[in-house]
Amino acid sequence: MEFLALLSPEFFLLSAAGCLIGIIFGAIPGMTATMAVAVCLPLTYSLGLHEGLALLLGLYVGGISGGLVPAILLNIPGTPSSITTTFDGHPMAKAGEPEKALKICIVASLVGGLFSAVVLFFFAPMLADFAIKFSYIEKFLIIFFALTVIASLSKNILAGIFSGLLGVLLALIGTYDTSNGGNGEYRLMFDFMVPYLETGFSLLPVLIGLFGLATIFEEAEKGIKEEDTHSQIKLKGHKPFHFGVFKGQISNLIRSSSIGTFVGMLPGIGGSAASVLAYSQQKNLSKNPEKMGKGAAEGMVASESANNALTGGALIPLLSLGIPGDSTTAVLIGAFTLQGLQVGPLFIGEHMDTWYSMMAALLFANFVMFGAMFFAIRYIAKVVMVPKYILYPIIIMMCVIGAYAINYGIMFDVWTLLIFGLFGWLAGKIGIEVAPLVIGFILGGSAEVYFVKSIESYGTLSIFFTKSPIAVVLWLLILASVVFSILMHRKNKRLANQVEEANA
Amino acid sequence: MSQSLSSLFEVSIDFDQSHLFFPTIVITLIALMALWIVAANAKQWVARVRSGELRLSPFNEHADKFRFFGTLVLVIVYFWSMDAVGQLFPNTGMGFLLTSIPFMLLLSLLYVHGITSRVLLGIGLNSIIAPVAAWYLLGQLFAISLP
Numbered sequence: 001m002e003f004l005a006l007l008s009p010e011f012f013l014l015s016a017a018g019c020l021i022g023i024i025f026g027a028i029p030g031m032t033a034t035m036a037v038a039v040c041l042p043l044t045y046s047l048g049l050h051e052g053l054a055l056l057l058g059l060y061v062g063g064i065s066g067g068l069v070p071a072i073l074l075n076i077p078g079t080p081s082s083i084t085t086t087f088d089g090h091p092m093a094k095a096g097e098p099e100k101a102l103k104i105c106i107v108a109s110l111v112g113g114l115f116s117a118v119v120l121f122f123f124a125p126m127l128a129d130f131a132i133k134f135s136y137i138e139k140f141l142i143i144f145f146a147l148t149v150i151a152s153l154s155k156n157i158l159a160g161i162f163s164g165l166l167g168v169l170l171a172l173i174g175t176y177d178t179s180n181g182g183n184g185e186y187r188l189m190f191d192f193m194v195p196y197l198e199t200g201f202s203l204l205p206v207l208i209g210l211f212g213l214a215t216i217f218e219e220a221e222k223g224i225k226e227e228d229t230h231s232q233i234k235l236k237g238h239k240p241f242h243f244g245v246f247k248g249q250i251s252n253l254i255r256s257s258s259i260g261t262f263v264g265m266l267p268g269i270g271g272s273a274a275s276v277l278a279y280s281q282q283k284n285l286s287k288n289p290e291k292m293g294k295g296a297a298e299g300m301v302a303s304e305s306a307n308n309a310l311t312g313g314a315l316i317p318l319l320s321l322g323i324p325g326d327s328t329t330a331v332l333i334g335a336f337t338l339q340g341l342q343v344g345p346l347f348i349g350e351h352m353d354t355w356y357s358m359m360a361a362l363l364f365a366n367f368v369m370f371g372a373m374f375f376a377i378r379y380i381a382k383v384v385m386v387p388k389y390i391l392y393p394i395i396i397m398m399c400v401i402g403a404y405a406i407n408y409g410i411m412f413d414v415w416t417l418l419i420f421g422l423f424g425w426l427a428g429k430i431g432i433e434v435a436p437l438v439i440g441f442i443l444g445g446s447a448e449v450y451f452v453k454s455i456e457s458y459g460t461l462s463i464f465f466t467k468s469p470i471a472v473v474l475w476l477l478i479l480a481s482v483v484f485s486i487l488m489h490r491k492n493k494r495l496a497n498q499v500e501e502a503n504a
Numbered sequence: 505m506s507q508s509l510s511s512l513f514e515v516s517i518d519f520d521q522s523h524l525f526f527p528t529i530v531i532t533l534i535a536l537m538a539l540w541i542v543a544a545n546a547k548q549w550v551a552r553v554r555s556g557e558l559r560l561s562p563f564n565e566h567a568d569k570f571r572f573f574g575t576l577v578l579v580i581v582y583f584w585s586m587d588a589v590g591q592l593f594p595n596t597g598m599g600f601l602l603t604s605i606p607f608m609l610l611l612s613l614l615y616v617h618g619i620t621s622r623v624l625l626g627i628g629l630n631s632i633i634a635p636v637a638a639w640y641l642l643g644q645l646f647a648i649s650l651p
Contacts, residue, residue: 043646045646045648165530183523185520217576220571225617389615401600404600404651405649409651411587455515455517459514
């Protein structure tokens with residue numbers, strides 16, 4: 001129980017502050033939890049590991065939850081994962097019950113967050129224990145599996161695979177590091193780039209560029225339109241909320257939280273997939289499916305419990321395998337690296353205190369989120385009105401600090417921010433998917449070491465199939481994900497054709 | 505038979521060239537994927553471009569190019585000047601502070617719709633207070649490196 005000594009007042013204060021800042025980010029449309037974590041990273045540079053993680057986990061939980069506020073009051077999802085909250089939340093608010101809608105969502109968020117934290121607590125150490133036995137071959141296959149899963153669940157499979165591979169290629173730029181058994185030669189760049197890219201692109205400037213600056217470019221292109229806050233539904237004098245609305249919703253809560261946790265575990269799949277899946281599942285099983293989309297509590301419960309359950313789920317592969325479950329946890333990897341820690345199968349066993357303090361921070365952040373939003377929702381609702389012309393310059397400034405300070409003052413990291421900010425803006429337009437790209441970028445370097453070293457040791461490719469029963473199981477999983485994606489693709493195509501024919 | 509099959513899988517990597525082994529595989533796969541994507545979609549793309557549904561320009565139809573390019577130019581000048589000014593006052597964070605104030609002011613003015621004196625006051629205060637607060641809190645108190 002040595003970790004209890006780590007739980008200082010400062011620890012809880014930072015977790016709470018992170019949660020509040022996260023809620024604000026989440027509540028402002030166009031700003032996401034990932035952006036909150038990326039932009040606030042510099043605040044953790046001078047903090048210790050545990051305090052830094054408390055702040056970042058608070059931001060994560062707050063950022064995912066905050067999105068429900070504009071979803072209900074303005075019919076605009078504050079974060080992509082609250083898209084399904086608009087379906088029922090806004091109609092209920094318009095029907096004169098905004099406070100009830102908000103509070104249903106807040107309670108569902110808390111349940112989802114806590115459920116996934118419990119799953120994380122029991123499941124991550126088990127998975128890590130299992131993964132400790134992995135050799136380079138199984139580790140390579142795990143990365144390969146992660147990339148096939150991302151690709152198979154992408155909007156477009158081919159584009160998903162292409163984006164993932166592009167991410168891997170970006171990770172290979174620089175020196176083939178001798179500390180990993182490489183030969184110390186440069187590759188994938190011209191001679192004049194050597195002084196800047198000797199060690200390749202730094203992870204965090206790339207992520208801050210893709211999730212921070214790229215969003216600003218997108219918004220600038222749209223003309224920085226302020227949301228029409230005059231249409232925001234006011235919260236005064238409406239019917240109060242009672243917990244009675246949750247009667248009969250227990251199975252919905254558990255099912256949706258499970259879906260959210262599971263989707264969170266799949267690498268590169270964002271919160272919107274979690275909430276959409278939980279929402280459609282609830283619609284399929286509902287006794288009154290016709291009411292969903294018109295202000296049904298069950299729709300909000302499904303959506304919000306699923307997207308908050310994503311938080312714990314996405315941390316499972318991160319802490320047990322070193323593979324981020326979504327883009328926010330990808331930024332968290334950067335925070336670990338910054339503190340000189342490597343996440344992977346050994347992490348939990350070797351850093352028990354950190355693991356317990358992370359769990360404490362996650363649970364605490366969920367309760368702070370609940371307390372702040374449940375009791376101060378009237379004030380939080382006003383946050384949506386902070387004008388973008390004030391916010392965006394602050395965000396760019398914070399992005400610059402984050403990028404510049406990450407390697408203790410490298411100006412090229414700031415330019416990396418611009419390169420990837422523009423790249424992120426363009427990527428969406430030409431069909432490149434950012435989530436697979438980021439996961440490929442994070443895992444690319446390890447994939448190379450595991451792959452090349454395995455071949456150097458065994459001299460044959462067949463070892464990837466014959467090394468161990470686990471390798472065979474992993475190949476079966478890879479095959480299953482490919483078959484699943486082809487079947488899904490065909491089904492979607494058939495549905496699209498049917499719709500087309502029906503319209504014709 | 506089985507021996508010839510297993511020899512098919514045999515690979516030896518020349519250590520001097522080992523830095524190119526994996527990148528070559530990845531580039532080959534990317535090229536194959538690109539060809540596949542083009543082959544699968546070329547017809548549809550041509551048809552959509554001809555019908556005007558698909559635009560070749562990277563910008564949306566009603567893109568606000570003034571604000572977009574304004575942002576780009578301001579960001580480039582900001583990054584460049586921050587380094588230049590920072591070298592005049594090394595290790596003080598002044599490069600950051602002295603360039604952030606005008607950058608934030610200009611960017612806010614670029615983004616705002618409908619200027620009133622109240623809005624202008626808000627922008628002015630924000631573009632002074634935010635950089636000074638960041639410089640003091642992060643640079644001075646927390647000793648984070650700033651340009």
